[in-house]
Amino acid sequence: MGRYWRTLRRFWCTAVAVQLEYQVNVLIELLAVAMSLSGSLFLLSLFYGPEQTLGGWNWAQALMVQGLYTVFDGMATTWLRPNLGAIVTHVREGTLDFVLLKPIDSQFWLSLRTLSPAGLPEIGLGLGLLGWGSHQAGVVLTLPSLCTVLVMLLAGGLILYSLWFLIAATSIWFVKTWNATEVLRALLASGRYPLNAYPPALRLLFTLVLPVAFLTTVPAQVLLGEAAAPMLLAGLGLAVLFFAAARAFWLFALRFYTSASS
Amino acid sequence: MIQVEGLSKIYRVAEKQPGLAGTLRHFIRRRTRNVTAVQNVSFKIEPGEMVGFLGANGAGKTTTLKMLCGLIHPSAGEVQVAGHRPQRRQAEFLRRITLVMGQKQQLLWDLPPMDSLRVNAAVYGISDAVARRRINELADLLELGEELTRPVRKLSLGQRMKAELLAALLHEPEVLFLDEPTLGLDVNAQARVRQFLAEYNRRTGATVLLTSHYMADITALCPRVLLIHQGRLFHDGPLEALADQLAPEREVRLELESAVAPDAFAGLGRLEQLDGCDVRLLVPRDQLTTVVAQLLDRFPVRDLDVSDPPIEELIGGLFRQGRV
Incomplete structure (x- = not known):
């Protein structure tokens, strides 16, 4: 375990060092993040006027959902996209060979090799939105509800990661799966609105097949004291199930890896 | 150290006709055919041997090397390397081997080689003190100095290959698979890499299997050669015997x-x-x-x-x- 921890520290130190190698690029990225954030806030202000509700959620509550979505989107920028997006490149260029020849779990390497600090301000803003929305909605934070929210956020993160990793792993056969991950990201964007805003068929889809509901709506419900225990258990169960599926699928896919020719 | 018995690999490759019509047909209904890359190859390599692996492009050299490393699962046959079945890719096995590919690199492009070496040290569980000692020793042998602290993208091809070798040997592997390690290097750089490999083999007794397009690499380093053609093993023995047989x-x-x-x-x-x-x-x-x-x-x-x-x-x- 110590070896994995030390490796992770080195991974992230080199990731930050690579980013800082190009000073201008860092500035441009920060600028891009600032512009994208102000864009989404503007959009939000258009969507939710103070008097409006959406699927029974008032605007302060919807703001909490938007905050949670922003946190996950930032997480995707910081962690998922740089790492899982690189799997396709590794397969196409044959550099996956070097990963597979290291005496360390290849899924660990591919999932945590790098990070992009560009998404961190987005996570910060998401948490800010969540806090402000909660305050406006009159949420009273207790220790049990805080713990439950954290657990549900972890479960949501695990679901998102596993779905993304499952798609990235198919590049072993199909090589280029960038389009598929873009579709996934677009679907996840549906998590920025409360689940009740959608028709029943889509609600079912977003709960069981592509469980975006557990990323945003359910944690917000926990804070509002509206979450039902079966829903929480279902979220945890799905997280474990998706992670196990991603793990098993990766081990299965590796048997078909043919390595790019030299 | 290496035992190969009846090794075969069959790939399924997609076939595509040229032109727009061919592209559309290929997109809608993909046609594939089986290609035999390696067919019934058997050989044994003793500990400490340096063996050259010869063959034209597409003869099956790299596919064989990758099966020996465990990167590709064989279609048939048995492989044992350092007492392990490579395709199981156990950590214990991976610590004992290394693969150097002249056409691919593991060093981080934007950072000095030292950063990649520190990552490798952590991955292999080598303490900082031991890693420092090994880096110094290998850098001496490879005549690398301040290059280790310069971004990889600023290094010449020869310096980069030497740094790649250092990264590949940091964990002191017992079996070295070298796939065209001198590719694209000038004559002097090739000679230095050759000298280094000979010295490394002498000092550590490592087993080396080397493919190269440059015959000088093989004649300088490998008393024994394997010649593979169209996936079949054509010759296994001393280089001179091959010359006798061929000429x-x-x-x-x-x-x-x-x-x-x-x-x-x-x-x-x-x-x-x-x-x-x-x-x-x-x-x-x-x-x-x-x-x-x-x-x-x-x-x-x-x-x-x-x-x-x-x-x-x-x-x-x-x-x-x-x-x-």
Whole structure:
């Protein structure tokens, strides 16, 4: 375990060092993040006027959902996209060979090799939105509800990661799966609105097949004291199930890896 | 150290006709066919041996190397490397081997090699003190100094390959799989990499399997060669035996005091070239001493040189003639 921890520290130190190698690029990225954030806030202000509700959620509550979505989107920028997006490149260029020849779990390497600090301000803003929305909605934070929210956020993160990793792993056969991950990201964007805003068929889809509901709506419900225990258990169960599926699928896919020719 | 028995690999590859129609057909209904990359290959390599792996492009060298590393699952046959089945890719096995590919790199492009080395040290569980000692030792052997703290993208090809070798050897592997490690390097850089590999093998007793397009790599390092063609093993033995097998004749070059008529060389091997005083003959190996004695006796010889025809020409010729 110590070896994995030390490796992770080195991974992230080199990731930050690579980013800082190009000073201008860092500035441009920060600028891009600032512009994208102000864009989404503007959009939000258009969507939710103070008097409006959406699927029974008032605007302060919807703001909490938007905050949670922003946190996950930032997480995707910081962690998922740089790492899982690189799997396709590794397969196409044959550099996956070097990963597979290291005496360390290849899924660990591919999932945590790098990070992009560009998404961190987005996570910060998401948490800010969540806090402000909660305050406006009159949420009273207790220790049990805080713990439950954290657990549900972890479960949501695990679901998102596993779905993304499952798609990235198919590049072993199909090589280029960038389009598929873009579709996934677009679907996840549906998590920025409360689940009740959608028709029943889509609600079912977003709960069981592509469980975006557990990323945003359910944690917000926990804070509002509206979450039902079966829903929480279902979220945890799905997280474990998706992670196990991603793990098993990766081990299965590796048997078909043919390595790019030299 | 390495045991291979009846190893085969069959790939399924997609076939696509040229042009737009072909592209559309390929997109809608993909046609594939099976290609045999390696067929029933068997050999054994003892600990500490340095073995050259020869063959034309697409002969199956890299596929075999990748099966030995455990990157590709064999379609048939058995492989054992350092007592392990490579395709299981156990950590214990991976700590004992390394793969260097001349065409791919593991060093981080934007950072100095030292950063990649520190990552590798952590991955292999090597303490900082031990890693520092090993890096110093290997850097001395490879004549690397401040290059280790310069971004990889600023290094020359030769310096980069030496840094790649350092990264690949940091964990002191016992088995080295080297796939074209000198590819694209200039003559001096090639020679330095060769010297390093010979010295590393002498010091550590590591087993080395080396593929190269440069015959000089093989002749300098590998007493034994495996020749593979169209996925089949064609030769396994000393390089000289391969030369004997491929070229039963030796080349004799003469520089004479004065020109001689071509028919004067009748019965003295095959006359390949006669250009004034310069003569080139191909003489069967078993008649070499007799013929050389006769040449010295009959002609006013100023200089005489006996050599094997270059091995790459022999192998190339063999492939072209389809004799293999």
